[in-house]
Amino acid sequence: MNRYRNSFAGILPTVTKNIIIINGIIWLAQFVLLSRAGIDLSRQFGLHFPASSDFRFYQLVTYMFLHDPYSFSHVFFNMFAVFMFGRTLEQVWGQKRFLTYYLVTGIGAGLIQILVLYLRVQTQLPQEMFSMVDSVTVGASGAVFGILLAFGMLFPNAELFIIPFPFPIKAKWFVIGYGLLELLFGVANRSGDNVAHFAHLGGMLFGIFMILYWKNKDRRDGRFY
Secondary structure, three states: OHHHHHHHHOOOOHHHHHHHHHHHHHHHHHHHHHHHHOOOOHHHHOEEOOOOOOOOOOHHHHHHHOOOOOOHHHHHHHHHHHHHHHHHHHHHHOHHHHHHHHHHHHHHHHHHHHHHHHHHHOOOOHHHHHHHHOOEEOOOHHHHHHHHHHHHHHOOOOEEEOOOOOOEEEHHHHHHHHHHHHHHHHHHOOOOOOOOHHHHHHHHHHHHHHHHHHHHHHHHHOOOO
């Protein structure tokens, strides 16, 4: 219990710290290369639709370490969430399990994003279909939503202060509410909305699978958290 308190007080565990550092360095590289040399790393490492000639399987991993190079808030808020909640999960789970969870939920989010794009392509007009096939997905949000889901499941009654609400919200209600909003926005599919809402839900979905799998495995092995 003392180790948990010390970590939450400000000592960053190894995996959490490295995730934040790597994402920050890559975002800076994206910004510099694009603004100075016109080189867009997302063309090579962002997640493309499989029907695109630019698609590569490794993009299911690399896309989650890229962000919008002209939006510092994109990388900042994702990494802030990793800082706030990821360090607690790593302290409870350990480095290996936390890193595995982060990567699996990120990859799962990418797979759901591809599936949703595929389903939407089937119903679009030809000109709209081509723009969807050429779309590129970047960002750690899928893995971040997996982290939020895990925190809500492991610490359901933890009280969070969320701007602009002047009162604390229990983690379980925050996660449920956020998930419902993402589902609503994803189904609405508003014009001009470039947020991958279903990728966020994909991260949460794969997070549920991972946590339930580990819970059953730990029960069989006689380990409890």
